[in-house]
Amino acid sequence: MITIFYWFLALLCICIFTVADSVAAQTEEPIPIIFDTDFVMPPQNDGLALMLALQSPEIEILGITTVAGNDSVERATSDALRMLEIANWVDIPVYQGADMPLVHEKSDFAVRGYGKWYSNEPPEIPPGGFATKQVEDEAAVSFIVKTVLSRPQEVTLIAIGPLTNIAQAIRAEPKFAENVKRLVIMGGAVALLPDGAGNITPNAEFNFWVDPEAARVTLRSGIPIELSPLNVSRKSALTKDWYEKLVAVDTPLTQLLKDTMGRRFAADPDRKWLMYDQIAIASVIDPTLVTTERLFVDVNIDHGISYGVSVGGRAIWPGAEGAQQMEVQYDLDWPRFVDLFASRIRSPVRGDRVQATFGQ
Ligand code: RIB
Numbered sequence: 001m002i003t004i005f006y007w008f009l010a011l012l013c014i015c016i017f018t019v020a021d022s023v024a025a026q027t028e029e030p031i032p033i034i035f036d037t038d039f040v041m042p043p044q045n046d047g048l049a050l051m052l053a054l055q056s057p058e059i060e061i062l063g064i065t066t067v068a069g070n071d072s073v074e075r076a077t078s079d080a081l082r083m084l085e086i087a088n089w090v091d092i093p094v095y096q097g098a099d100m101p102l103v104h105e106k107s108d109f110a111v112r113g114y115g116k117w118y119s120n121e122p123p124e125i126p127p128g129g130f131a132t133k134q135v136e137d138e139a140a141v142s143f144i145v146k147t148v149l150s151r152p153q154e155v156t157l158i159a160i161g162p163l164t165n166i167a168q169a170i171r172a173e174p175k176f177a178e179n180v181k182r183l184v185i186m187g188g189a190v191a192l193l194p195d196g197a198g199n200i201t202p203n204a205e206f207n208f209w210v211d212p213e214a215a216r217v218t219l220r221s222g223i224p225i226e227l228s229p230l231n232v233s234r235k236s237a238l239t240k241d242w243y244e245k246l247v248a249v250d251t252p253l254t255q256l257l258k259d260t261m262g263r264r265f266a267a268d269p270d271r272k273w274l275m276y277d278q279i280a281i282a283s284v285i286d287p288t289l290v291t292t293e294r295l296f297v298d299v300n301i302d303h304g305i306s307y308g309v310s311v312g313g314r315a316i317w318p319g320a321e322g323a324q325q326m327e328v329q330y331d332l333d334w335p336r337f338v339d340l341f342a343s344r345i346r347s348p349v350r351g352d353r354v355q356a357t358f359g360q
């Protein structure tokens with residue numbers, strides 16, 4: 001009789017905890033974020049990352065801040081505005097940020113290599129034409145600082161371009177860094193961990209190389225940081241099969257994918273599409289998708305062969321005094337990640353503020 005009573009009690013506890021868990025999951029507040037990006041259309045990685053964020057109820061985008069990187073900041077702004085119209089999220093404000101890195105100047109190498117961060121050319125016409133939605137009058141750095149200070153320890157920054165805006169915010173307001181809840185950065189490559197080569201110079205990753213000084217200021221700011229470097233990007237590989245699953249559903253977002261991914265898979269059906277910025281977003285939605293190691297990470301700002309190279313270590317080494325520890329992503333649960341990514345992108349667009357205008 002006593003045994004039955006204890007079995008009954010145990011069952012009751014399990015039921016209570018299960019119900020409590022599911023209620024907690026349903027009532028959990030979305031994570032307030034600022035999305036800092038060197039966006040271009042048709043959507044590449046920043047665009048796919050924004051789609052994922054917009055389609056995810058776990059995230060609330062307080063504002064999008066733009067920065068020069070993949071192209072000029074004017075193009076980043078123009079294209080981000082257009083993307084929000086296509087996704088029906090016109091009430092998310094867009095703030096224009098830095099048009100050049102803190103120190104790094106245009107060079108022949110930059111012009112020959114990837115990215116037009118130094119460009120003065122007017123933005124290209126995005127799919128469907130320029131947005132009617134307008135950029136905010138306030139500058140990105142002012143918005144970032146004001147938002148963080150008005151919600152101390154609440155706001156997560158997700159930076160998926162060069163870190164110029166974030167470094168300027170850190171420098172502009174001494175109380176800024178201590179009031180940021182968390183900063184998730186797509187940037188860098190860590191040689192200590194597998195797959196740690198660079199992608200713009202032998203050891204430097206693009207976002208850190210465009211603005212090495214900003215990356216160094218940011219990484220030494222004291223903000224709790226999670227770094228999503230090339231090491232973890234290289235655990236991803238979106239194939240043509242997955243592309244076909246994405247575009248099998250017709251939404252304004254999947255239509256856009258045909259412009260970039262479609263063209264590239266048509267040219268090279270065997271290509272593997274690396275995910276960069278998308279992993280940073282996914283790791284905020286579900287931190288169990290990535291594996292991290294806590295390392296000291298610093299950035300080289302000598303204008304020589306290692307300009308913009310990030311270096312990670314398990315203990316401080318000479319020259320890195322003052323570097324801070326952060327979580328460094330180095331592995332990815334690809335099957336779960338790609339399932340999450342595909343299911344969110346294939347879902348009906350969540351933004352329901354206005355009619356879709358794509359193609360008009
Ligand atoms: O090095 C990868 C980074 O550069 C990503 O942010 C991607 O968007 C590319 O521009």
Ligand code: CA
Nearest residue numbers: 046160161277
């Ligand atoms: Ca980017």
